[in-house]
Amino acid sequence: MEELQHLDGTAQLEMLRKKEIKLSELNEHYKAQITKKNPELQAVVHTMFANMDDEFDESKGRFGGFPFLIKDLNAVEGEPVSYGSKIMKGYQASADDEVVRRYKKAGLNIIGKTNTPEFGFTPATESNFLGFTKNPWNPDFSPGGSSGGAAAAVASGMIPFAHGSDGGGSIRIPASCCGLFGLKPTRGRSPLSMRINSLAVHHALTRSVRDSAALLNVIEGGQIGDSYSTPPLGGPFERYIEKEPKPLKIAYMADFGSLLDIDPEVQKAVESTAKICGELGHRVEIAYPDFNLHRFMDAYVTVWVVGGALAVKNAARLNGKEVNGQSIERLLHTLVKKGESFSVFEYEEARQYLYDESVKVHQFFQKYDVLLHPVNAKPPLPLGSYDGEEKAVEDILKVSAKYAHLTPIANVTGQPAMSVPLYWGENNLPIGSHFMGRFGDEATLLQLAAQLEKARPWQHKYEELA
Numbered sequence: 368m369e370e371l372q373h374l375d376g377t378a379q380l381e382m383l384r385k386k387e388i389k390l391s392e393l394n395e396h397y398k399a400q401i402t403k404k405n406p407e408l409q410a411v412v413h414t415m416f417a418n419m420d421d422e423f424d425e426s427k428g429r430f431g432g433f434p435f436l437i438k439d440l441n442a443v444e445g446e447p448v449s450y451g452s453k454i455m456k457g458y459q460a461s462a463d464d465e466v467v468r469r470y471k472k473a474g475l476n477i478i479g480k481t482n483t484p485e486f487g488f489t490p491a492t493e494s495n496f497l498g499f500t501k502n503p504w505n506p507d508f509s510p511g512g513s514s515g516g517a518a519a520a521v522a523s524g525m526i527p528f529a530h531g532s533d534g535g536g537s538i539r540i541p542a543s544c545c546g547l548f549g550l551k552p553t554r555g556r557s558p559l560s561m562r563i564n565s566l567a568v569h570h571a572l573t574r575s576v577r578d579s580a581a582l583l584n585v586i587e588g589g590q591i592g593d594s595y596s597t598p599p600l601g602g603p604f605e606r607y608i609e610k611e612p613k614p615l616k617i618a619y620m621a622d623f624g625s626l627l628d629i630d631p632e633v634q635k636a637v638e639s640t641a642k643i644c645g646e647l648g649h650r651v652e653i654a655y656p657d658f659n660l661h662r663f664m665d666a667y668v669t670v671w672v673v674g675g676a677l678a679v680k681n682a683a684r685l686n687g688k689e690v691n692g693q694s695i696e697r698l699l700h701t702l703v704k705k706g707e708s709f710s711v712f713e714y715e716e717a718r719q720y721l722y723d724e725s726v727k728v729h730q731f732f733q734k735y736d737v738l739l740h741p742v743n744a745k746p747p748l749p750l751g752s753y754d755g756e757e758k759a760v761e762d763i764l765k766v767s768a769k770y771a772h773l774t775p776i777a778n779v780t781g782q783p784a785m786s787v788p789l790y791w792g793e794n795n796l797p798i799g800s801h802f803m804g805r806f807g808d809e810a811t812l813l814q815l816a817a818q819l820e821k822a823r824p825w826q827h828k829y830e831e832l833a
Contacts, residue, residue: 368396372833375575375826376527380433383423390423390432394478397434400525401479407506409498410519412439413447413480420476428474430585435475436529438517439497440487443467443477450682451485451494454694458686465558465590466569470530473585481529482516484753485699486679489763490540490743490771491753492516495696499750502544503832505794508747511541517572518545523832528578532560534567535671536742536774542786543742543799546828547572548816550579553807554781555597557583558590564674564718565594566778574829576816580604583809595781597807607810608817615815617644618654618731620740626660627772630745633798636790637741640800640819643789644739647822656731656738658724660772666724667775669709669717676706698755698763725780729806732782736811738803742786745770747796773801783809787816788825795831 371379371393382388398416405411420432442448442460444467449455463471470477482492482500492500492515500515502508503523510519514531518541521529531538533551542549552570560567569586573579583604589596600607619641623629645651679699683690692700731738751757752766777784783806786799804812 368392369833371396372524373826373830376433376573376578377575377581379527380430383431383433391421394419394434397478397526401520404523404525407501408503408519408523409500410482410516410523410525411436411479412449412482412497412516415446415478418476419478425474428472430474432474432476434478434526435470436479436481436517436520436526437467437470437477438514438530438532439480439483440513440532441467441530443480446480449497451483451487451497452695452699453496454683454688454690455686456496466530466586469558469586475585481514481520483514484512485696486675486682487513487532487534487537488675488699488702489513489753490536490767491748492541493751493753495756499754501750502747502796504546504796507750508794508796509544509750509752511544511747513537514572515541515544518542518547521545521572521574522547522829524829528571528573528582530569531572532567532569533778534560535667535778536771538570538572539742539774539784539786539799539801540771542572542788543801544747544797545572546788546791546797546825547574548576548579548785548787549799550583550785550809550812551777551783552583552809553597553783555589555593555595556783556809557586557588559593559595564670566671566674574826576608576813576820577605580608580813600807600810604809604813607813610814611818612811612814615649615736615811616734617649617651617737617739618735619651620655620738621653627744628769629741632746632792633741633744636792636798637739637800640787640789641739643819643823647818651739654735656728658727663721663724663779664772664775666717666720667779669714670721672702672706673709673714676703679703696755698753698760701760721779728776728780728782732805736805737815740773740801742774742799742801743770744772746792746798777803780806782806783812785812785816787819789819789823791828
């Protein structure tokens, strides 16, 4: 079964179809991997091994009972959902979330739930309730967040791919930190997370581009009540990666000067990617959207914190709990109080500002096909950077201010964006490169990612973690 650690999910699914392996054997393999590796990495917070199927059956959906993990921000009927918080202790979901229903309909068998920071608020998966998830490449560092549990599980080989969600970089940040492919779809491409101001979307963390394309088919389309719906691209997403993209015009945000403090190792990683794109025949130009990044981020934080504070209160109410300094961690309590402090005018002013600035970004993409820039300003953070028991809230917020400024842009504009694993740096830590595409144009991003994967393969790296 060792060869499974070197194969992506698509290859393993093909083995099941050809009867080269039994589903019961595949399940036992991943059960053993979780049992062996999870005590160190703290990636999986709840298991459902009793749900495992013995027989591969495509009548249940194209994945036929294939094992899968769901982030613990989403409800699976009859199972705990903690949102990474002790305030939800003892709560069990009465129904599946829409995205879970779609995964089940496709034949994916949910065998566990992955770790997340408290209510998914931070770009490091450090929950004092569920434990700190470690980076499988180097356990002294964070796997990122908020889908850090999913990323650590996939990179370490506990599962071939896993669900993630992204409201400000929560798929792309852990993909970068863990050496995975992470695509944030266009707003409305998948069901919205209804209570977070339509900023958050669902998709997955994968080892290969084709796995990501296959999983995107499963969840495409809005749900009843969504305020946005993106017209379907038509046909399976895998067909878009069967041919290479035409020569693209790629804008490259190369030098941030005093605007952002970009770590030299991150700069080196993205410069390398720009060079690869040029070698592949794409036209790469240094160019920047014309907007005020810091003011943009201030407005984003206002909208995100208000929506997040409301989500925390609504969830606590479901569990019959009060939100206070004893029921949630210090950092989240501070953010909830901050959300409550904004006036209606301040909230609406921030929301309209983001709308106006989004128009400028979309106009930029009338000239360019793709925008390339770092995922984060720094390499993966040391473990404990978001430890609310040990650090002052002010210090934690300073870490965020220097780390994750760029990924929220695509959440606000609604555009698709991805982290591609093309570089491993000091301490054997991955640093992804971030590409952003036109609204609704996942096809170009998937084509480019598949071309990069072919030119600079990364699958062999996972053998180090077998």
